Amino acid sequence: MVRLRILTEKSVFDFGKYHGWTVQKLLDLRYKSFLKWAYFNLEKISFSESVLSQLGFSERIEKPGIDKELYKKLHFVDNPNKNTTQSIESIRNKIKAKKVNGKTVTLWEMQQLRAMKQNKRKQSFLDLRQTKGAMQAKNHGR
DSSP: OOOOEEEOTTOBOOSSTTTTOBHHHHHHTTOHHHHHHHHHHOTTEEEOHHHHHHHTOOOOOOSSOOOHHHHHHHHHHHOTTTTSOOOHHHHHHHHHHHHHTTOOOOHHHHHHHHHHHHHHHHHHHHHHHTSHHHHHHHHTTO
């Protein structure tokens, strides 16, 4: 019988992508989204009050139990632009405006810009490979 496991900062994850990592390491590296996901989606895992306060939400759910709807609601509040598509230029302009106004640019915004650039490069590379000349060269062994 598996009982409720309450994780503290020193607790080590023994499953998944972050196997062998402590809760404190995830907090220090700002991987809070994984910890929030674990809290709301894993029935038998909870966190100590100090960890829950560091995660920055006051909503508590009854454990053992899950609440995927509350997770979706809170996750969308944390990342309001997550499901919207933006152009590279609009993200660049947003970052430039923040820098000019002396505000800090979040890691999430920089990662979003980087991912958009990589996707654009991949798409342009795929577009180049599908031209008539490229296909003829490939067929003729060039």
